[in-house]
Amino acid sequence: MTQDHVDFIADQWQQERPDLDIWPMQAVGRLSRLANYTRQEISELHKQLGLASGEFDVLATLLRSGPPYRLTPTVLFKSAMLTSGAMTNRLNRLEQRGLIERLPDPDDRRSLLVQLSDSGRELINRAVEHHLQLQARLLNALQPEQQRQLNDLLRQLLLSFEHAEE
Numbered sequence: 001m002t003q004d005h006v007d008f009i010a011d012q013w014q015q016e017r018p019d020l021d022i023w024p025m026q027a028v029g030r031l032s033r034l035a036n037y038t039r040q041e042i043s044e045l046h047k048q049l050g051l052a053s054g055e056f057d058v059l060a061t062l063l064r065s066g067p068p069y070r071l072t073p074t075v076l077f078k079s080a081m082l083t084s085g086a087m088t089n090r091l092n093r094l095e096q097r098g099l100i101e102r103l104p105d106p107d108d109r110r111s112l113l114v115q116l117s118d119s120g121r122e123l124i125n126r127a128v129e130h131h132l133q134l135q136a137r138l139l140n141a142l143q144p145e146q147q148r149q150l151n152d153l154l155r156q157l158l159l160s161f162e163h164a165e166e
Helices: 005-016 023-048 055-064 073-080 084-096 118-138 144-165
Strands: 100-105 108-116
Touching: 005 023, 023 118, 055 073, 055 084, 055 100, 055 108, 055 118, 073 084, 073 108, 084 100, 108 118
Parallel strands: none
Antiparallel strands: 100 108
């Protein structure tokens, strides 16, 4: 079997501290390295599509909310786990580019709604297709059954963290 960089590190630890069971370090190290690789690839794709960091997430959140593709800034802010200032800056950039519109909230005069514009919807629909193609390519080293197993295991691990937050 071919060795990855984490195996190299594990061998060093085995030499220095053979008394340690380092499998957690190996698993987390691989998750971390994979996250870095995938984040880099996805960021490059978004850049090619003309989207700055995080703009894809805002537009995708609006799109998946369904017609009329409109949410409050607070819902967007919570969905993206950003500071309100960072969200405001992101919304300002998207509005300047004509990808979103800010509309008065008919239910609350003090509030605005953020809505995908037609050009924003066109861009994010195209971007989502490219995004999924890239993600599929990033996972194509695994057979379909392995992909399903990986997804199930990652869900189980993620749920252990999400339940701890409740």
